[in-house]
Amino acid sequence: MPTLDDVAKKAGVSRGTVSNVFNRPDAVRTALRERVEEAARLLGYGGPDPKGRLLKEGKFNAIGFMPPGAYAISDVVRSPYGRELLLGAAQACDAAGATLSLVNGTDETRTASIREALVDGFILGNVIDIELVASAKRRRLPFVILESDAGPEINSIRIDGHCGAIAAARHLLGLGHRRFAILSIRRAAGAPIVHMPGKSGRELMTGFALDHERLAGFRDALAEAGLSIDDMPIIETTPGDPGAGAAVFDNCPDATAIVTMSDWQAITVLDEAVRRGIDVPDQVSVIGFDGTAEAARTIPPLTTVAHDIAGKARMAAEMVLANGAPRQVVLPVELTLRGSTAKPRDALAPGKRQPAKPPRP
């Protein structure tokens, strides 16, 4: 690869002049410029390599987007939620003329990616462990984390999950539901993990997970109605896992309402219901979380706890780009009522519901 220097040598001028020919052409006399251009052409030099300039200028004019949890960047594109996040970030980048870099990172390489990403700042999809935040901080670039709060020093934007969960639960309770199955979010890839009532620990509600808050909201709303979340089965599934529906219907045959932590989970439940001939909402109500565009297009359309996902990501990107004082933003949610929730009907009406199977060990 020829460099600026090579061209300068060939044209018999200095490096600076060649730089001018490409960057400030009218600061160079025509004859000379043409000579330089000719030399560049001869050498196959296509103009200054941005690498050099970069070092000088110090800015990439790019922000990085690091997928939430254990997701790869293709998972982000595939997921309804991830797509809207991407859309919002892209809008902000469009407006700022910046590049949006989808930064790749598996669980092991994630901190390395943060250390080395060629960006001016980044958006961290919701973070599982505090270590990631620490390494982001070490990088000393602006960043914002989504769906977690890491204190007043760190930019964060999250929704009011507690409130959203309460709204969802009250809605279902108001319809008369008393037996719930809860789909919580499993971060790592893998099969659903079933926690039946009374069984294994309920320490799901701790830690840095985005559904901590939401579960707490359900718990509180349930408590208002004299119910305990400890009596409800909780199943951890990875959003988008097509096995989620099966895990629910197999393990919780008498639940009249299925509450989820993401629309994508709810959508897979809906799919499985169709497969099993279970009518939603006639036999079982399903409620989503997020308010993705897809939720409006399912059959039946999904009742969901909606928020402005793209707006959230747009704000995040703008915060990164602006690089101002740290802020913690909590966005409102809104319960969007659609067709997937209704009053419970006798859950065991003969012939209409598939026979209860014993819960798996």
Place this chain on the structure above:
Amino acid sequence: MPTLDDVAKKAGVSRGTVSNVFNRPDAVRTALRERVEEAARLLGYGGPDPKGRLLKEGKFNAIGFMPPGAYAISDVVRSPYGRELLLGAAQACDAAGATLSLVNGTDETRTASIREALVDGFILGNVIDIELVASAKRRRLPFVILESDAGPEINSIRIDGHCGAIAAARHLLGLGHRRFAILSIRRAAGAPIVHMPGKSGRELMTGFALDHERLAGFRDALAEAGLSIDDMPIIETTPGDPGAGAAVFDNCPDATAIVTMSDWQAITVLDEAVRRGIDVPDQVSVIGFDGTAEAARTIPPLTTVAHDIAGKARMAAEMVLANGAPRQVVLPVELTLRGSTAKPRDALAPGKRQPAKPPRP
């Protein structure tokens, strides 16, 4: 911002040693390493800035994706076709551990973006003018263009649009349709442009546009049936423009079939049909192009000329990453029959169809 040098000075060691502390920690004796780490901590130095390394190593480990036509990156995320492209590119990047950079560029800044993008190569969404290809070539990085062929020197991947259009047209002709309205693709943003038969030039079939080929396919299939494309209205619209449907129904009230160049166009037509109470496929057949996931979920599901969009983008990304000898790939298409096409019924059955309006000037 402290640099490696500052740390070295503060710790009283050389730059190289500090570099080792961060990159090859066990090549430095413990005591010294700790002294260096302490100095770094004191200075708030968070590790080597990737900019420096970059210059040395010369690789970004990233590929750029430049949106087709006049689209912004948010348009790509928004469009069903763009999303699948993104998905495929993301899959390839996941596999290679590379970053996918969505490179921003308006019409004016596009060549500048190509000149300056901080990537090792790029995918160019379908290109309108040859000038873009020239500037990509000048950059001397591997790149592939989608949906165009720029000769044997340039990587390109496109589908067999001619064949696809013929299949679509034959299908409709076989059903008995004789009066078509054709939606062609308008590249720039803007309102639909209506070309009624006999009116304004038909030079749509020239140039570097992706629908050149497809129009030619329709023309040829129509000719087989003794019809001329010159007798059919052609309307140029930007995919996703919600006005597309109105433009068709207003201007071509007696078409029994609407052929489009993209699913997104077809979907907006479907939406407008619902709005006007026009039954698809009872009153008018609609056919898409691309085979996006969305096309399967419309009501009625869309008959479309499908291809593996994500696979195409994946291949493109792999070609960029591999940086091998130039190839030109033509991918097969497949007519996917669904519910949006059927036999024409008398197009002007009274009371069922909205009265024909005169075409707009």
Place this chain on the structure above:
DNA sequence: AGAAAAACTTGGAGCGCTCCAATAAATGTT
């Protein structure tokens, strides 16, 4: 024509880091 002003060129000093040959220090051997 000569001086002053304007226009153009140059060369060097970075930008922050990595790599490597050379040097220095520690450890091992007889």
Place this chain on the structure above:
DNA sequence: AACATTTATTGGAGCGCTCCAAGTTTTTCT
């Protein structure tokens, strides 16, 4: 204790470019 090995550390040369003060040439003006 003298020497050979092994292990640590250093300093300089890039990587490709931009910026700028200083120097040179050309143009303009009297």
